[in-house]
Amino acid sequence: MTSLRAVLFDLDGVLTPTAELHMRAWADLFAPYCEALGLAPYTPADYFAHIDGKPRYDGVATFLASRGVELPRGTAADAPGEGTVCALGNRKDEIVNGLFATEGIEPYPGSVRFLDAVTDAGALVAVVSSSRNTPSVLAAAHLADRFDVVVDGNVAAAEHLPGKPAPDTYLRAAERLGVPASESIVVEDALSGVQAGAAGPFGLVIGVDRGVGAQLLRTHGADLVVADLGELDASVLETPAPGRETRA
Numbered sequence: 001m002t003s004l005r006a007v008l009f010d011l012d013g014v015l016t017p018t019a020e021l022h023m024r025a026w027a028d029l030f031a032p033y034c035e036a037l038g039l040a041p042y043t044p045a046d047y048f049a050h051i052d053g054k055p056r057y058d059g060v061a062t063f064l065a066s067r068g069v070e071l072p073r074g075t076a077a078d079a080p081g082e083g084t085v086c087a088l089g090n091r092k093d094e095i096v097n098g099l100f101a102t103e104g105i106e107p108y109p110g111s112v113r114f115l116d117a118v119t120d121a122g123a124l125v126a127v128v129s130s131s132r133n134t135p136s137v138l139a140a141a142h143l144a145d146r147f148d149v150v151v152d153g154n155v156a157a158a159e160h161l162p163g164k165p166a167p168d169t170y171l172r173a174a175e176r177l178g179v180p181a182s183e184s185i186v187v188e189d190a191l192s193g194v195q196a197g198a199a200g201p202f203g204l205v206i207g208v209d210r211g212v213g214a215q216l217l218r219t220h221g222a223d224l225v226v227a228d229l230g231e232l233d234a235s236v237l238e239t240p241a242p243g244r245e246t247r248a
């Protein structure tokens, strides 16, 4: 049996509890927005279905579409506000950075134990996140020097890589590590993230259930679901994904 040689970790919700802060910031943005416009109220289910794991402006556009709202895209230089997709995304970025500063960022202890275990076993490791805040979140969590490769929202924008649920950012990370995707594990907590894993020829897709629900993670592409990465050890590097070789 071929060992899996690389582990590609999502960041928010997998390595750090920052998905929760992103979730709060999106609610702070969209709950009053929906109320003011008389739209159906924003709920946590909207985050999981439309926003979680996706690049910032894709999340805004997908949520607005769910309420039948279409705004001009605008540009990343738009002042935080409500007139364009980018302006709304930039407002949310102000809110989430405020939360990062006031709440602080510590990694999940179980995730650090799993990272230690696979690294000690010789696996190469990467972070693959849609977030453009990845460098500051990794630094705040004291994880910046733990990864061989980082493919984040900034790299994706610079290299014109489509974001999750497309598999491209994960494929790029495996390529940069010099490990075939088929020998790489994708670790994700978001539906868009496990979909990205299932859309590529990866060796294994692990779902971490931080609220999405184990069954939904499985039906969207996870081969294996855990509540916390502390449940796993380096033996996962020997885990074949059932039927994986028949996938794209």
Ligand SMILES: O=P(O)(O)OC[C@H]1O[C@@H](O)[C@H](O)[C@@H](O)[C@@H]1O
Pocket: 011, 012, 019, 022, 023, 051, 052, 053, 054, 055, 056, 059, 093, 129, 130, 131, 132, 133, 134, 153, 190
């Ligand atoms: O706005 P950022 O920091 O670039 O992050 C984009 C997305 O990054 C993902 O990692 C989060 O799951 C989403 O909640 C977030 O919206």
